Amino acid sequence: QSALTQPASVSGSPGQSITISCTGTSSDVGSYNLVSWYQQHPGKAPKLMIYEVSKRPSGVSNRFSGSKSGNTASLTISGLQAEDEADYYCCSYAGSSTSYVFGTGTKVTVL
Amino acid sequence: QLQLQESGPGLVKPSETLSLTCTVSGGSISSSSYYWGWIRQPPGKGLEWIGSIYYSGSTYYNPSLKSRVTISVDTSKNQFSLKLSSVTAADTAVYYCLVVAAPGWFDPWGQGTLVTVSS
Numbered sequence: 605q606s607a608l609t610q611p612a613s614v615s616g617s618p619g620q621s622i623t624i625s626c627t628g629t630s631s632d633v634g635s636y637n638l639v640s641w642y643q644q645h646p647g648k649a650p651k652l653m654i655y656e657v658s659k660r661p662s663g664v665s666n667r668f669s670g671s672k673s674g675n676t677a678s679l680t681i682s683g684l685q686a687e688d689e690a691d692y693y694c695c696s697y698a699g700s701s702t703s704y705v706f707g708t709g710t711k712v713t714v715l
Numbered sequence: 716q717l718q719l720q721e722s723g724p725g726l727v728k729p730s731e732t733l734s735l736t737c738t739v740s741g742g743s744i745s746s747s748s749y750y751w752g753w754i755r756q757p758p759g760k761g762l763e764w765i766g767s768i769y770y771s772g773s774t775y776y777n778p779s780l781k782s783r784v785t786i787s788v789d790t791s792k793n794q795f796s797l798k799l800s801s802v803t804a805a806d807t808a809v810y811y812c813l814v815v816a817a818p819g820w821f822d823p824w825g826q827g828t829l830v831t832v833s834s
Binding site: 605607636638640642649650651652655656661693695697700701702703704705706707708709 | 763764766767775776777779819820821822824825826827
């Protein structure tokens with residue numbers, strides 16, 4: 605299975621909003637409302653930020669929000685802060701035979 | 716809350732079998748609420764799902780790795796394990812064990828362990 609497509613990098617100034625896209629196919633993103641997003645700081649394990657397209661785990665800031673339209677999911681970070689600088693990965697369930705596919709990853713830079 | 720810790724050799728020779736164990740604390744691996752999984756990340760690269768297992772032994776593997784991967788569970792030790800056979804340098808990666816809210820998402824993750832394939 606092919607990786608989901610994300611932009612390699614996205615940047616923004618503190619306080620701004622940015623959006624990261626995650627494009628898949630009708631076999632993964634388009635078929636299931638099971639898209640999740642992970643934040644990874646250098647040298648650290650990924651952290652779940654969004655699950656089931658738009659739900660936030662307890663403890664995750666409400667500045668993070670998720671959505672989906674067709675085969676493309678999106679993560680929006682509003683009120684950008686220095687601590688948001690990290691790599692972000694999307695992931696989609698793709699059925700029992702394939703199970704899970706990750707995005708290519710996006711490096712977020714806070715200017 | 717659930718905590719996971721990977722353990723195993725940090726260096727494996729080419730053609731040999733990579734073996735890692737994940738110890739679960741803060742809950743039972745026999746819980747019907749979760750699957751248990753492995754994900755890896757080559758240095759400087761993205762994440763790749765390896766596979767998942769339910770406490771009953773049901774497994775799901777990445778098709779691209781399926782011929783070389785075995786994931787097993789030991790409920791008596793509250794552990795699950797990963798075996799990857801016939802490794803090459805391309806299998807050098809940080810290996811993470813994690814909880815799978817199935818089907819759906821991964822949380823929490825272990826801290827990860829770097830496995831280098833080299834002679």
